[in-house]
Amino acid sequence: MNLLRAASTVSLLTLVSRITGLVREQAVAAAFGASALTDAFNVAFRLPNLLRRLFAEGAFSQAFVPLLAASRARDGEEATRSLIDAVATVLFWVLMATSLLGVLAAPGLIWLIAAGLKEAGSFDAAVDMTRIMFPYLACMSLVALSAGVLNTWKHFAVPAATPVLLNVAVIAAALLGLPLFERMGWPPVYALAAGVMLGGLLQLGVQVPALARLGLLPRIGLGPSTVAAAWRHEGVRRIFRAMGPALLGVSVAQISLLINTQIASQLGAGSVSWLTYADRLMEFPTALLGVALGVVLLPQLSAAQAGDDRVRYAALLDWGLRLVLLLALPCAVALMVFPQALVAVLYHRGAFAPSDVAQTVMALQGYGLGLLGLVALKVLAPGFYAKGDLRTPVRVAAGVLVLTQLLNVVFVPSLGHAGLALSIGVAALVNAAALLIGLVRRGSWRPLPGWGRFGFQVITGSLLLGLLLDQAARRLDWIALGEHEGLRAAWLAGVLAAAGLGYLAVLAALGLRLRAFTRSD
Known part of the structure; x- marks a missing residue:
């Protein structure tokens, strides 16, 4: 399998997801701006989203994927299918109970965050x-x-494309549901919540044919004896044992998010929404680069570990880290020097005022400072997970949580909501640096030759890109251009294209060939 092609496939589909995600946020911003109601929606959506990241895409995935890859490599297809059935059965019933509890406890949960x-x-x-x-x-x-x-069976397309359905559902709710809810006498913003639930059901529905084609559709046990047998399955027990440390590690980041949400809710109406709009822009490069690399690397690193292939393991990490620097550094520079244009073109319309643009820009710059760290974490953390070492990321994350809140004490009094974003950005860089040092000390990664020259090439190209974007930011009034939406969007596209081409031209002039990143495994 060509890893660059697989990562590119995931990135392309994630690009579609993030574009529709931005359209989703545009629809919400145009309809409600940054108001108390948008704060309420964002907080309400944050709860299931937070738990999803904590349990589903966090601790569960970190424990499940390495075990699944190892089971397939060592035990064969039949034993692995049995593992999938048992895990699906336990997960289904746990989720039913959790969902009921969450609905009943909603007032207390909202008060807490x-x-x-x-x-x-x-x-x-x-x-x-x-x-x-x-x-x-x-x-x-x-x-x-x-x-x-x-992903373990190297079918990356459906998981990468699935999030598009959530965005489409919420966009439809914003365009069609708002007037319908108004006519029925319900608060219009509730249509967005209904759109989220519709999107979740659609995302789950498209998994069925994809799994069925591979003969991997889980058989969920409904009877008491079947459920009890699933609980006793050794693979399920191993996953739960592995989830303990993983849950601690992921929960540290989510606790930080909860604390920041609570602080933001005290900073005045709009603060939660400004951070949410900025975070959506940040997720664009983070998902395109970091998530794609993490999705592709974790199963491959797990397979290399199962085969005790240390050379391949280290080479995979080196390949991923070089891609992080190549792609994330110029994106971070763009977010730092060109934020107003990005925010204005994407959000400045309808109820989203110029003052909202300014506040969102401040948050985006704070996040942008830590982009390189946020993307690198998607490569560095799997380097520990694939080896079954979940405790080191936990310890690092716990220290980062403390650091984040100490930074909040310093930044928030003077910068408000932007101080929360800046704290997260700085802490992400510290987190990534600590994990990188840990991998080097354990001998899991040794820099392959050429890093010095490669770093010089990427930094030089990023500096040129930053100079071009800075000039465009100074010479064009991106707020006034809002009177001509099409012209403003065309200017943005042209400036970004010119800066991107300039970056690639500098890399080529300095001898960097992108073909060198093609890797097959």
């Missing part, structure tokens, strides 16, 4: 939307199970 919504008058709306959306967690956890199976 965003008590400031009471003063803004949107607390009850957040509770109602939490109850509508909480079962989304169950849908996405089962989607994560499916993605782990499909």
Whole structure:
């Protein structure tokens, strides 16, 4: 398998997902701007999303994918199918109970993460939307199970394309559901919550034919004896044992998110939304680069570890880290020097005012500082997970949590919501540096020859890109250009294309050949 082609496939499909995700945020921003109601929706959506990242795409995936890859390599297809059935059965029933509990406990959960919504008058709306959306967690956890199976069998397309369905559903809700809810006398913003649930069901639905074609559709046990047998399955027990440390590691990041959400809810109406809009822009490069690399690398690293192939293991990490620097550094530079143009073109319309642009820009610059670290984590963390070492990332993450909150004490009083973003950005760089040092000390990664020259090439190209974007940011009034939407979008596309081509031209002039990143495994 060509890893660059596989990563490119995931990136291309993720690009479609992130484009539709931006359209989704544009629809929400145009309809509601950055208001108390958008804060309520974002907080309500954050709860199932947070738990999804904590359990489904976090601890569960980190424990499940390496075990699944090792089982397939050592035990064969039949034993691996039995493992999938047992895991699916246990996961299904745990999710049903969790969803019911979340619906019942919604008021307490909202108070824990965003008590400031009471003063803004949107607390009850957040509770109602939490109850509508909480079962989304169950849908996405089962989607994560499916993605782990499909990625292990090197079928990356369906998992990468699936998030598009959520975005399409929410866009449809924003365009069609809002007037419908108004006519029915319901708060229009509730249509967005209904769109999220519809998107979750659609994402789960498309997994069925993909798994069925491979003969891997899980058989979920419904009877008490079948469920009990699934609980006793040795593979399930190993996953739960591995999930303990993984859960601690992932929960540290999510605890930080909860604390930041609580702080943001106290900073005035709009703060949660400004951070959310900036985070959506940040997720664009993070997902395109980091998630794609992580998805492709984790099964391959796990297979290399199972085969005790240390040379291949180290080479895979080196390949991933070079791609991180090549692609993430210029993106970080763009977010730091060219944020107003990006935010204005994407969000500045309807209820989203110029003041909202300025506030979102401040948050985006804070996040952008840490982009390189955020993307690198998607390569560095699998380097530990594939070896079954979940404790080191946990210890590092715990230290980073403390650091983040100390930075909040320093930054938030003077920078407000932007200080929260800056704290996360700085902490991400520290997190990535600590994991990198850990991999080097353990001998899991040794830099292959050529890193000095490669770093010089990428840094030089990124500096030129930054100079071009800085000039465009200074010479064009991106807010005033809002009177001509098409012209403003054309200018943005032209500037980004010119800067990107300039970056590639510098790399080529300095002797860097992208063909060198083609890797087959």
